[in-house]
Amino acid sequence: MKSYLEVPFEEKDEAKELGAKWDPEIRKWYAPDMESLLFEKWKINTDPVILLGEDRNYGGNKLFIDLIPKTCWFTNVRYCVHPTDWDRLRKHVYERVNYICEGCNIDTQNSNIILEAHERWDYNEETQTQKLVRIVALCRNCHESTHIGLAGLNGKGYEAKEHIKKVRKFTEQEYQKHENDAFEIWRRRNTIHWELDLSLITSNNIKLSKPTPNKDERTRISLTRIIGI
Numbered sequence: 001m002k003s004y005l006e007v008p009f010e011e012k013d014e015a016k017e018l019g020a021k022w023d024p025e026i027r028k029w030y031a032p033d034m035e036s037l038l039f040e041k042w043k044i045n046t047d048p049v050i051l052l053g054e055d056r057n058y059g060g061n062k063l064f065i066d067l068i069p070k071t072c073w074f075t076n077v078r079y080c081v082h083p084t085d086w087d088r089l090r091k092h093v094y095e096r097v098n099y100i101c102e103g104c105n106i107d108t109q110n111s112n113i114i115l116e117a118h119e120r121w122d123y124n125e126e127t128q129t130q131k132l133v134r135i136v137a138l139c140r141n142c143h144e145s146t147h148i149g150l151a152g153l154n155g156k157g158y159e160a161k162e163h164i165k166k167v168r169k170f171t172e173q174e175y176q177k178h179e180n181d182a183f184e185i186w187r188r189r190n191t192i193h194w195e196l197d198l199s200l201i202t203s204n205n206i207k208l209s210k211p212t213p214n215k216d217e218r219t220r221i222s223l224t225r226i227i228g229i
Contacts (some may be wrong), residue, residue: 002023003030003039004026004028005020005028005029005039005042005043006042008084009083010083011083012029015029015038015042015060016029018038018041019031019033019038020035041208041211042084042160044057049088049092049204049206050086050204051135051200052204053199053203053204054134054200055133056134057122058090058122058133059134059136060135061164063104063142064163064178065164065178065179065182065183066147067149067183068121068181069123069130069189069192069194071190072194072196076134077132080209081201081207081208082207083113083209085207087115089135089201090116093117093135093136099115101113101115101139101142102142103121103136103138103139104141104142104163104167106141108139113139114139115137115140116137116139116140117136117138118135118138118146119132120134120135120136121182123189123192123194125189128192128193128194128195129196129197130194130195130196131200132197132200132201141163141182142163144156145161145164145167148161149183149186161187162203
């Protein structure tokens with residue numbers, strides 16, 4: 001019986017150098033001789049994910065435009081959480097809603113639509129803290145629509161707008177007010193360099209692959225990825 005490992009794609013070369021073998025049928029790496037070093041680094045974690053402290057009501061259950069401030073770009077939960085634990089986390093979020101999108105209620109198990117994890121943050125302007133308070137399951141259409149600024153940069157702004165109008169049953173006027181309000185909040189939040197609070201993750205036995213960046217580091221990461229400095 002093969003002893004399988006949870007090796008992220010970006011770490012496959014390291015695993016191979018340490019003796020891991022690839023099973024093309026199962027499409028997983030395994031430790032052929034039960035090597036302890038391989039298990040120490042990539043043992044499959046079967047512990048259930050329990051997000052104690054999560055506010056499952058935060059932001060309500062309607063699809064809305066949820067713009068991330070510029071100073072917070074590129075340093076999301078997926079950036080910080082170890083790839084193996086990211087898979088555990090997102091699958092937990094999907095399974096607890098039976099793979100039904102929390103934005104438009106489509107059953108993604110019976111369609112070709114992909115389900116994705118979306119983070120909901122609380123922005124405390126007094127303490128300048130961006131705190132993760134909830135993770136929801138959104139189909140790709142809803143996820144693109146909630147990040148409509150990014151959708152626009154990717155040439156999908158019109159589709160994202162029409163999706164929100166359809167799901168929320170907005171008239172054009174109602175949609176424009178919703179978008180204007182969202183961008184006004186976003187512009188105000190862009191003036192603040194936020195501290196990142198991932199205590200919802202770190203206090204629930206979910207491993208980080210990178211340290212949580214502080215305000216200055218997050219600004220540097222964003223500038224590097226945007227303009228390539």
